[in-house]
Amino acid sequence: MDPSRKRSIRFVVALSAALLLATALAYTSFSASTEARQPSELASATPAPGEKYQLVGKVVAGYKTSGNVTHFRVRDRDGTVSVPVTYKGNLPDPFRADREIVIDVVKKGAVYEGQPGTLVTKCPSKFTADKSQT
């Protein structure tokens, strides 16, 4: 076979594989992803029943732990609107009031049920523009 034809075939095969990968990746990502919502967005809209969301916000002070179940509220990073969350499982070490967390939740009645193993508390360092502590 003519070498340039061979090269063309190889190029087409490689490009097709790349396009296939990209398409599969895009399709899987969009279909398996979780929408991120702030508490005010969850509170103002009616979430679809059984729909999972990734809730991002800050823990409100006054949460209670009973056994391995914690009841807490999450508010907007820069606001006061909050939603109630229950989480079954051990809390991460950095978890406490006014810390920013990320958690997958599903609406169950009046509260949002945190999905096991999805609670992440952001590392509470000082990489912020706010210098009010100093």
Add this chain to the structure above:
Amino acid sequence: MLIALMIAAAVALVAGPLRAGARGGDANLEAELAELEAAKEAKYREIRDAELDYKTGKLSDGDWRVLDRTLRAEAIDLLKRLDRAQERAEPLT
């Protein structure tokens, strides 16, 4: 005092070559020499790799001899070019 010393040291350090003046040498020729030396090293490595491939059974005797001849011819060509460039080169300072 520490600050003054540090600034003085930095200035002395960066100004040193400017006081010493320009060095001679043809940058293009030096680059050509360096390029040929690097190409020669790579070619020698290729020759040795081919021999090792042959000794470890990845190349047949016939394939290796053909490849070895080709690579050595390429190496000889590089050496000729390197010698011509070295004849043109001034001593490196």
Add this chain to the structure above:
Amino acid sequence: MLVAGQACLIVALCSAVYGAGASLYGARARRPEFVASGRRAVYAMAGASTLAFVLLEIAFVNSDFEFAVVASHSSTTTPLFYRLTAMWSSQEGSLLLWLFLLGVWSSVILYVTRHRLRALAPYAQAVLLGYGVFFAGLLVFLESPFRRIANPVAEGTGLNPLLRDPGMMIHPPMLYSGYTLLAIPFAFAVAALITRRLDAEWIRSTRPFTLFAWLALGFGIVLGARWSYHELDWGGYWMWDPVENASLMPWLTATAFLHSVMIQERRGMLRIWNVSLVLATGVLAILGTFLVRSGVLQSIHAFGASTLGVPFLLLIGGMIAASIYLVATRADQLRSRNRLDSLLSREAIFLLNNLLLVALCFVIFWGTFFPLIAEAVTGRQRNIGPPVYEQFVVPLALLLVLATGIGPVIAWRRATAANLRRNLTKPAIAGLVVLAALIALGVTGSVTALIMFTLAGFVLGGIVQELWRGVRARRAASREPLPLAFVSLVRRNRRRYGGYFVHVGIIVMFVGVAASSSFKEVHDVSLNPGEKARVGDYEFTYVEPTAEIHAAPNGRLERIAFGAHLRVGKAGGDTKLLHTSKDYFPSQDPSLGPVSRFFDGETTTEVALDASLYNDIWAAVAPDIVRLRDRIEEGDRLFERAADDLTGEQAGQFLALALRGLTERYTENPPAARFRLEVNPMVSWLWVGALIIVFGGLVAGWPPRGGTSRTVTAKYAARVGREVREPERVPA
């Protein structure tokens, strides 16, 4: 010291600005003295940033709370070891660490290559100094570590307990060394494109720098994984967090480059591809630094939005734009004259390896930035979890392992099918033997793991075959004893056999990942003392609660630890006593009571870990201190009432008594504690594999003795024959 430190940063900035200008002027005006002056400006920048680094470390060691950064990240009760590392737990300190390492590594490399790469050096210097201008500029104008605290304090906030791990001493410096070292091949790639000199000399210099950077970055990544595994309370070593991904991406592209550069070296092919890989690696290295500071993505590492997101975005944008421009305008010159001879060749396998590595990088990049992509497409951020990553990463990794097995046993340029069959037979048999053994042992719970183990057998079989044949050939020529022949073989072919050792390390790591991911057993249980729980073949017994008060060397309370002793073992076998605890560090919040501040501050879990090559037994406790809350609040009230009547010393003594009382109450009448119990098969193989990779990388990259020397005129063919035999003339 504050003023001196700030002055150091200003000198570093000025040196960088001058040096970049002098280097470019020297190059354009053909004034080598200005180029030399520019190189010395790199040394000056390194010296000034080193001095600034030392001054800041001294401030941390001495707990000088006049420094705002010391007050907010350290304390007198922080152990000395962690006071030394606390510097880079802050934004300012981590930027200074970046600048310091950039200066040091740039100085070393430019000094070592001062008599070479004369055409490239000025532009490479200018790029490195450009980085220096950027980071020094951030430190001088936006995030100075030498800022005076507004309101003096007697005690600092302390280092975040999560960062109190030996990994803190080495993980960030190693990671940052990787990032800063990757700036060097980037700089030389830019210089090579500007000067249109992208051939053997560029490769000869770029490859070792990239290898060294690859080793440092890889080691830093593994250290982070290990830290996560034994420090965090979820028992994992990788969670596809954006910041983790951002460190992996440049490592993948650097891996691709280290392979494909060999093709360019031999055949002059893939020049555009290689220079693009190096440029992409340099950009990705900055991307990780950007992600931590920008707050654009949700990450456990993303410490929140800072003022530095925009400058980093501008830097990355500039790097990408310049890279595309340079490659596009030099594309004609970069195009190769040679073509791939055959798909049955090592070149073809390396190309496949490259495509797989870049595909992996693309998948990880897509997943990392998917929230922003989704927002651009749908108007809402969406996130993907580990299962999506694994759906693509696992098959690509399996193909990569397959390519790793074929590469060493196939010849350069062109292999025959018969020859390939002959060389693949024994490795294939090795793989099938492994498969049969695993099926016979009943290890069939995971098809993916089974395929990985089979491929691992195939790869290792091929490497053993290579080593055996090489030693045999060496012995046939030299009659050396076996061990000596092995050492001689490796010494004379460092790059090849170092590469094989690296492959062994990679396979060992992949086996560890496959086993620990597929066969991990986890139980979350609540136990009272004396109760048992079974995880896999192991029985965990909660023996007794523990409670300890830890004081710092200066007598101040450092932390209170509530924990548990667990006895673990298989039925009928030996047992081991393990200890896990949750440590409570006092808060500096003045609104908290004197007793409750010890329980409302930061906490960290000390994991119980019994590691072996076969299984890791892992346990973490979450003590229930709710029952102590009433006593804690009562203590606060008592102190509040007696505050005026107690001297400082008396208050300290009563506080100590109160805390001791609480710890005794916990151990005498312990509530049920929650435990996460894990049996993780073969996790240790990851760490062992990493060490093998480092060893292999050092073998592959070790410089030859003496280097090349000028040859005397002789007949050319004889000269080639003679010089080829001298390993010192040819860097292996």
